[in-house]
Amino acid sequence: MSGCCDWKKCSRCPGSCLPPTDPKEPCDDRILLIGNPNVGKSVFFTRLTGVHALSSNYPGTTVGFTEGRLRLPDRCFRLIDVPGAYTLDPTNEAEEVARRIVDEGGEVALIVVDATALERNLFLALQTLERDIPAVIALNMVDEARHKGIFVDVAALERELGVPVVPTVAVSGQGIKEIVDRLGEARPGPFEPSDGDERWRRIGKIVQAVQRVEHRHHTLRDRLEDLSVHPLWGGLIGVFVLAFSFWAIRQVGEGLIDLVLDPIFETLWMPLLTSISQALGGEGLAHFFLIGNLIDGAIDPEQSFGLLSTGLYVPLVMVLPYIVAFYAMLSFLEDLGYLPRLAIVFDSLLHRLGLHGYAIVPTLLGVGCNVPGILATRVLESQRERFIAATLISVAVPCASLQAMIVGSLGNWGMRFVALVYLTLILSWVILGRILHKVLPGYSPELVVEIPPYRIPSLKGLGLKLWFRVKDFLVEAIPLVLGGVLLVDLLYMAGVIPTLARLLSPLFKGLLGLPPEAAGPILLGFLRKDVAVGMLLPLGLTPQQMVVAVVTLAMTFPCIATFIVLGKELGGKKTAASIAIMLATALLAGGLLNLTFSLTGA
Amino acid sequence: MSTLETLENGLEATITAMPAGECRRRLEALGLREGKRVRKVSGMPFCGPVTVLLDGRQIAIGHGVACRVEVAEPMSKEGASAGR
Numbered sequence: 001m002s003g004c005c006d007w008k009k010c011s012r013c014p015g016s017c018l019p020p021t022d023p024k025e026p027c028d029d030r031i032l033l034i035g036n037p038n039v040g041k042s043v044f045f046t047r048l049t050g051v052h053a054l055s056s057n058y059p060g061t062t063v064g065f066t067e068g069r070l071r072l073p074d075r076c077f078r079l080i081d082v083p084g085a086y087t088l089d090p091t092n093e094a095e096e097v098a099r100r101i102v103d104e105g106g107e108v109a110l111i112v113v114d115a116t117a118l119e120r121n122l123f124l125a126l127q128t129l130e131r132d133i134p135a136v137i138a139l140n141m142v143d144e145a146r147h148k149g150i151f152v153d154v155a156a157l158e159r160e161l162g163v164p165v166v167p168t169v170a171v172s173g174q175g176i177k178e179i180v181d182r183l184g185e186a187r188p189g190p191f192e193p194s195d196g197d198e199r200w201r202r203i204g205k206i207v208q209a210v211q212r213v214e215h216r217h218h219t220l221r222d223r224l225e226d227l228s229v230h231p232l233w234g235g236l237i238g239v240f241v242l243a244f245s246f247w248a249i250r251q252v253g254e255g256l257i258d259l260v261l262d263p264i265f266e267t268l269w270m271p272l273l274t275s276i277s278q279a280l281g282g283e284g285l286a287h288f289f290l291i292g293n294l295i296d297g298a299i300d301p302e303q304s305f306g307l308l309s310t311g312l313y314v315p316l317v318m319v320l321p322y323i324v325a326f327y328a329m330l331s332f333l334e335d336l337g338y339l340p341r342l343a344i345v346f347d348s349l350l351h352r353l354g355l356h357g358y359a360i361v362p363t364l365l366g367v368g369c370n371v372p373g374i375l376a377t378r379v380l381e382s383q384r385e386r387f388i389a390a391t392l393i394s395v396a397v398p399c400a401s402l403q404a405m406i407v408g409s410l411g412n413w414g415m416r417f418v419a420l421v422y423l424t425l426i427l428s429w430v431i432l433g434r435i436l437h438k439v440l441p442g443y444s445p446e447l448v449v450e451i452p453p454y455r456i457p458s459l460k461g462l463g464l465k466l467w468f469r470v471k472d473f474l475v476e477a478i479p480l481v482l483g484g485v486l487l488v489d490l491l492y493m494a495g496v497i498p499t500l501a502r503l504l505s506p507l508f509k510g511l512l513g514l515p516p517e518a519a520g521p522i523l524l525g526f527l528r529k530d531v532a533v534g535m536l537l538p539l540g541l542t543p544q545q546m547v548v549a550v551v552t553l554a555m556t557f558p559c560i561a562t563f564i565v566l567g568k569e570l571g572g573k574k575t576a577a578s579i580a581i582m583l584a585t586a587l588l589a590g591g592l593l594n595l596t597f598s599l600t601g602a
Numbered sequence: 603m604s605t606l607e608t609l610e611n612g613l614e615a616t617i618t619a620m621p622a623g624e625c626r627r628r629l630e631a632l633g634l635r636e637g638k639r640v641r642k643v644s645g646m647p648f649c650g651p652v653t654v655l656l657d658g659r660q661i662a663i664g665h666g667v668a669c670r671v672e673v674a675e676p677m678s679k680e681g682a683s684a685g686r
Binding site: 089117150229343349351357448 | 624625627628629630631632633635643644645646647648649650651653657658659660661662663664665666667
């Protein structure tokens with residue numbers, strides 16, 4: 001973990017202006033970065049440590065905690081980015097983590113307070129100040145507050161709270177240097193522990209003494225904010241935003257493939273592959289592993305299944321463009337602040353699935369990759385909700401890789417087959433949620449959530465976020481795809497797949513109407529779905545069979561990375577239950593689809 | 603007795619009573635408590651959430667909770683809804 005930018009040139013972010021830290025240097029003093037959700041803690045973290053922490057314009061981005069180093073001339077601190085909390089009497093998992101970290105204590109508490117919502121933010125601040133931990137307060141977003149007509153007297157607030165208060169605008173870097181300079185002045189607040197009511201009374205007095213609010217007229221932004229949660233318009237906007245997003249993602253993804261990546265692969269990589277293939281004589285062990293099987297005498301990047309052909313083509317050409325397009329769109333909606341509004345629009349639907357509207361956030365993240373989606377279920381309040389949300393994501397929410405392959409494998413036959421897969425997945429999502437809601441004991445908690453103001457996303461922020469997410473994909477997916485291709489080749493050579501296919505053929509033939517060879521790809525989907533869909537291509541399935549196979553594949557075992565996260569988040573027993581539900585749903589959905597096809601004679 | 607759920611869109615009201623327990627803590631954490639003035643922005647159809655404006659910030663409250671937050675409507679500007 002070292003500084004990000006050229007520290008000599010950068011004058012506004014003192015953290016990263018300091019020389020990169022030596023990871024071996026002893027560094028035990030902790031600074032706790034504490035604050036309400038969505039007040040910019042992660043931006044502070046990035047500014048102070050030079051380590052990028054993901055930030056978004058909605059509460060609950062940081063669900064675990066991130067740690068980085070802040071090197072000052074005379075000492076070194078471990079900076080802990082505590083998950084956003086409204087209170088230290090936890091109401092959800094993130095707040096429990098926050099409480100635990102604060103209980104463990106630290107040298108300094110850097111409390112970030114949102115100047116646009118001073119009163120509410122002071123609750124957590126006072127709770128922390130009552131705890132006898134030396135503190136400094138960053139009064140963040142003072143620019144936005146001023147814009148809204150909210151003026152806070154910083155000197156008066158400092159007097160009232162008894163600890164240093166520094167006005168800041170973290171996104172632009174304003175005030176960060178002063179924060180660092182005043183860390184040494186940190187001192188415990190002068191407050192005795194109190195209960196909620198007493199604390200609110202105290203806060204009321206403080207706010208009255210330090211804050212002045214001027215009335216501002218309704219701005220365009222206010223109007224848009226009201227319209228987004230309007231009973232009629234809000235719903236229409238929500239549907240439009242989703243529809244437009246998916247359309248745009250597909251256009252951009254396809255455009256990148258057709259105009260950029262495919263031509264690059266064809267003109268630069270393929271000639272090289274062809275000469276390697278010729279040099280190896282077109283056959284043999286090395287040829288089999290590196291290039292794969294020749295299809296009609298030529299290399300087919302989708303079907304040859306060599307490490308250098310399919311192993312690179314699938315992740316880099318077929319999947320990466322959709323990942324880029326998806327995350328660009330998601331990051332934009334995130335930073336704009338639209339996602340919580342989508343939660344309001346979807347709340348009544350999700351309530352019927354045992355969730356509440358906020359579950360739309362992990363679900364949408366899952367549309368990119370199930371791993372961050374399942375991690376984000378931590379923002380949900382109850383274990384029951386988290387189980388339902390995580391199970392629904394791993395069963396019925398196709399990640400971007402899988403979707404790229406769904407379109408890739410069925411698109412040639414016409415979009416109606418692609419639509420059929422999506423329709424089946426959405427129906428399964430609704431029906432399964434409904435069943436889980438009915439069957440599982442407990443109730444679904446209510447949505448109580450703060451809606452952030454709309455903010456115009458910064459290009460730099462979006463770019464960084466996109467880059468980190470795409471990098472995660474590259475680092476995580478490419479080794480797995482290569483490993484998957486290698487494993488497929490090995491299993492074929494060892495004759496494992498034909499044996500499995502024979503064993504499972506009654507199930508596949510009888511229930512799903514698929515040839516026994518489809519068993520191999522569906523089982524290997526455990527490793528990575530995109531590789532598995534690729535393996536279905538050479539089997540010569542009818543479009544109907546392909547739909548059944550793709551649906552079954554999409555719904556069975558999540559890929560190995562998702563499986564690991566699911567195990568970590570839910571624990572062994574619940575993961576087992578989740579997997580059982582998954583298998584049953586997948587076979588049922590595949591079986592029903594097959595039945596429908598044979599009944600309608602399609 | 604009006605609640606946030608029955609309050610008309612666009613009207614301002616003062617919170618007079620809130621549910622107890624866990625629910626209350628979550629509302630309080632967002633700054634909602636007795637005596638606070640809120641403006642109802644909207645209520646979504648099909649028992650969807652109610653959105654209110656509190657100190658310039660929108661807060662969405664699930665239908666089941668919104669029904670249990672009691673409010674006293676002041677005289678509205680036009681005198682159209684005559685308080686309680």
